[in-house]
Amino acid sequence: MNCVRSLTAHGLRPTISCSGPTVLSRGLRLKAGDDGAARVRTIESMPFQTYQLALKVIRADRLEKMEAVAYQRKKIADIVEREGDKVNHHRIKELTKHLEYLQIQADINNPRVKYNFDRGTINLNKPVYRFLANRKWREYRRPILMQRLTQLSVIPDVLPVLDPVVDVQLRFWGYDVPPGTILDSSKTEAPPTFKVIPFTTGKKLCTVVVVDSDVPNVAKDSFDYRLHWLVSNIVISPTQTQAVGTGAQPSDTIVDWLPPHVQKGSPYHRYSVIVFEQEGKIDAEALKGKIIRDGFNTRNFQAKQKLKAIGAFLFRSEWDENTAQIMQKHGLEGWDRMLVRVKDE
Structure with a gap:
């Protein structure tokens, strides 16, 4: 029995071989190594030099942003502890808003975040996913809704x-x-x-x-x-x-x-x-x-x-x-x- 069969005739790629099987799984490639064990190629391990250098820059930038996040958290906690019941809630709200902004900036350039968002595997507890979901809604669903509400005179x-x-x-x-x-x-x-x-x-x-x-x-x-x-x-x-x-x-x-x-x-x-x-x-x-x-x-x-x-x-x-x-x-x-x-x- 011939162990190699080509699927290109059916419009499928790549060619599958018994000696070195390759499987496609949700956009990621699972490739068998010399020992026969399947190894997952993640977006973090893509073998492109420029891509890996870009990841290093993104990770360094995230570390810097996370230091700012930690400082902002400590600043808010210190104000609440120091002022107690007399705390200015408006000030705390503004500081918290800036904290969320820093958290978004720390993750917005992460390719893993974009990959998860595009696949719909998101956690809206995380500020970056709320930001991306809000932006997507405002680019498409919200304009359609507002068009219907105004054209059909629900407003006013x-x-x-x-x-x-x-x-x-x-x-x-x-x-x-x-x-x-x-x-x-x-x-x-x-x-x-x-x-x-x-x-x-x-x-x-x-x-x-x-x-x-x-x-x-x-x-x-x-x-x-x-x-x-x-x-x-x-x-x-x-x-x-x-x-x-x-x-x-x-x-x-x-x-x-x-x-x-x-x-x-x-x-x-x-x-x-x-x-x-x-x-x-x-x-x-x-x-x-x-x-x-x-x-x-x-x-x-x-x-x-x-x-x-x-x-x-x-x-x-x-x-x-x-x-x-x-x-x-x-x-x-x-x-x-x-x-x-x-x-x-």
């Missing part, structure tokens, strides 16, 4: 100003939803799961509202708002990004999920998902039964609860073949009526 219809600083990722039935997508009513009958990815350290308590800003008001010949979901005291952090769904921390549902529904003849409805940061824990029990769905004003709710908008998302819905059945199932009025536009005389 729902909130006058919105500057997202967290990445909100929505899923219905296990499928990621791009912002602004028109979803079938059968897909949105059950509440979504979603992630909120912050790019700053520490835990946050959040509130999420889902609002329909296109509810027809025939009497006024205009549109009203309707609250579809309100969940408070959601815990998020760089390592706790699942806000609702499997893996999420316990939270408080103040207003249950109301399936999105669009009456026949009505234009598509915009469903805005707004993520607010709380100053402290909200007394959910005190609010239950006091929040009215119809006519819900997001701005007033934000002001009363002292909330800060930090993230958003958007999806749309329209009348489809499943809407009437879902409206009947949940006791929603209007499934048997059709809206028509009346021409001005």
Whole structure:
């Protein structure tokens, strides 16, 4: 039996031989040595002289930056110990911000960091990975989100100003939803799961509202708002990004999920998902039964609860073949009526 077989005919490289087998594993080459043992060629051991010299420069620079990191840590600790309860928290915040900057600079040029980030094997507890994730989000996902929010007039219809600083990722039935997508009513009958990815350290308590800003008001010949979901005291952090769904921390549902529904003849409805940061824990029990769905004003709710908008998302819905059945199932009025536009005389 011939031990050598060429795979080039199938468009695969390299040629595999029984005497010196070579295997490709996730972009790294495993090559057998003289003793037959497989040796992993890592990015740190790439056999290029210029590359190795560059690694030496990067390592020397990192040692210098880590000395600055250690000095900054000691400086913060000394101030806290010396001033105790009278410590200037604003000053400590600024010093901590500079400390994180130094930590990012120490690792930003490390090829291993870039390799891990490109493969998705990252730890958002590390400042350099938070920095890279934030930069990537701001280069692609955030501009698309802002385009949808402005073109579809969520800003200013729902909130006058919105500057997202967290990445909100929505899923219905296990499928990621791009912002602004028109979803079938059968897909949105059950509440979504979603992630909120912050790019700053520490835990946050959040509130999420889902609002329909296109509810027809025939009497006024205009549109009203309707609250579809309100969940408070959601815990998020760089390592706790699942806000609702499997893996999420316990939270408080103040207003249950109301399936999105669009009456026949009505234009598509915009469903805005707004993520607010709380100053402290909200007394959910005190609010239950006091929040009215119809006519819900997001701005007033934000002001009363002292909330800060930090993230958003958007999806749309329209009348489809499943809407009437879902409206009947949940006791929603209007499934048997059709809206028509009346021409001005």
